[in-house]
Amino acid sequence: MQIDTMDAIEILGTISFAISGSFAAMQRRLDPFGVLIIAFVTSIGGGTVRDLLLGDTPVAWMRNVNYSLLILLTSIATIFFKTHIKKFKVTLFLFDSMGLGLFTMFGVQKAITFGLSPGICIALGTITGCFGGIIRDTLLNTIPLIFRQEVYATACILGGVLYFILLYFNLGENVAKIVVIAFIFVFRIIVVRYKITLPKFRY
Amino acid sequence: MQIDTMDAIEILGTISFAISGSFAAMQRRLDPFGVLIIAFVTSIGGGTVRDLLLGDTPVAWMRNVNYSLLILLTSIATIFFKTHIKKFKVTLFLFDSMGLGLFTMFGVQKAITFGLSPGICIALGTITGCFGGIIRDTLLNTIPLIFRQEVYATACILGGVLYFILLYFNLGENVAKIVVIAFIFVFRIIVVRYKITLPKFRY
Amino acid sequence: MQIDTMDAIEILGTISFAISGSFAAMQRRLDPFGVLIIAFVTSIGGGTVRDLLLGDTPVAWMRNVNYSLLILLTSIATIFFKTHIKKFKVTLFLFDSMGLGLFTMFGVQKAITFGLSPGICIALGTITGCFGGIIRDTLLNTIPLIFRQEVYATACILGGVLYFILLYFNLGENVAKIVVIAFIFVFRIIVVRYKITLPKFRY
Numbered sequence A, B, C: 001m002q003i004d005t006m007d008a009i010e011i012l013g014t015i016s017f018a019i020s021g022s023f024a025a026m027q028r029r030l031d032p033f034g035v036l037i038i039a040f041v042t043s044i045g046g047g048t049v050r051d052l053l054l055g056d057t058p059v060a061w062m063r064n065v066n067y068s069l070l071i072l073l074t075s076i077a078t079i080f081f082k083t084h085i086k087k088f089k090v091t092l093f094l095f096d097s098m099g100l101g102l103f104t105m106f107g108v109q110k111a112i113t114f115g116l117s118p119g120i121c122i123a124l125g126t127i128t129g130c131f132g133g134i135i136r137d138t139l140l141n142t143i144p145l146i147f148r149q150e151v152y153a154t155a156c157i158l159g160g161v162l163y164f165i166l167l168y169f170n171l172g173e174n175v176a177k178i179v180v181i182a183f184i185f186v187f188r189i190i191v192v193r194y195k196i197t198l199p200k201f202r203y
Helices: A005-027 A032-054 A066-084 A088-113 A118-139 A145-168 A173-193 B005-027 B032-054 B066-084 B088-113 B118-139 B145-168 B173-193 C005-027 C032-054 C066-084 C088-113 C118-139 C145-168 C173-193
Strands: none
Touching (some): A005 A066, A032 A066, A032 C032, A066 B118, A088 A118, A145 A173, B005 B032, B032 B088, B032 B118, B032 C032, B032 C145, B088 B118, C032 C066, C032 C088, C032 C118, C088 C118, C088 C145, C088 C173, C118 C145, C145 C173
């Protein structure tokens, strides 16, 4: 079996978001079924919205049952290992940021293969990265949705722009991908860690 | 005109959810237009999400105007008969559970005809059964959404698994369908009636 | 370059909703990125849901980058001109009502070209007109969503019915379109201005 870069990115992103979804659900004290459902929704939400917009149906997770199995196993493993993890919030945040970078990159790349213009590719990457977390938070009634959403979106958009800049300067495609994933991951951590915000409008 | 089992299941499910949606909207004191819209959304919500995911567009209710007429007539009848019904909550709950069973079965069957694997079929059945109610509750701002959602999902998933077990033991297809619909209906009533819940995670 | 009536309607609708979305976002004190995103979502939300239901994918804004540029420029212009506008709420409301009329007409017309029955065309027009505003309000956590939603829907449905009546009486197509757009615009303003509501159900 040969796994290319894109497969690896999608698999790692699926695992990251399944872990982040499981943690978020356990934090809200859902029962095991609820945890599985939130893990599933977080993992496949962004890609599903992307595939629907592209008209690439049946959507990816329905054509290949391996994604569902991967999410199921990841979620069960997360439930079992949770007693060994003390810093719930930090772990959740790190995996969420990792998934954000991986899925944004995957979304941008998939949009490119559909022959869409760079701006639209960046929008689709942002949607792929953000929607899993947005749906997760909406279902869990987490309040600070909008604030975090902005950080999400800003990180994704800048990452997407960076990817096209790197390609323009003829950096190798795989190197550019890894740089972009790392950029989004680090950017979001720095923004949240140091509470950096854009200037707000006064009314 | 010949009506096969699947048509009958879809028609009964549409009526059940139109009644449940109308009751929920009247309970929240919406005007007649609002009642019609909530009845419509509850009835077609689950099937619409399923058809979008399958890429089976234009979605079912757009290709056949009879579904809209059925929902309209059911909704008007519900509004007129409401004065004769004293136990609002119980009636709403019974029709909602009936619709859940019927639509889950319909969704599983439709996914099978698309040649998808059993796990994915069960997921699509769950989506068909649950999304109408989820959208209805979201639009009506009903609070205990998440709790009921879990009961919804658990009943649908178990019903879907049961269907594949019954098929495996060569029970007739139509018999299996009726057993599954009855199972989901009764299961949900028992769970809600006796307040059975899965163990929650402690934090 | 030739612009026909439908193009003009879509362009004006896109601009109207981009302005309404920008104002709503500035009112909630979002940062510039947030304003752009809300403007974008408000403008493309209704059409995206319509195109998904029709199976007309990749959806319109992804095939033609000009829509995104139009929204971007409108949004930036709105941000710069905002200091000259004192009556925020009224301006927001007028552009929102204008967009409602334009997009409903566009949705009805597009559904007709897909050969759907009049009732379904009206439903799709209503969806095209309403969903941008619904998503905008949901993301911004505006509370009186449901009330406004009913006014939205009622105006759109009546406008759609009016269009088919005008066509039936052989009024020119373009004249009928302008009459319908004006009707929805004026109807909504009158309803909101004089606080007209349909009778509610008593419980």
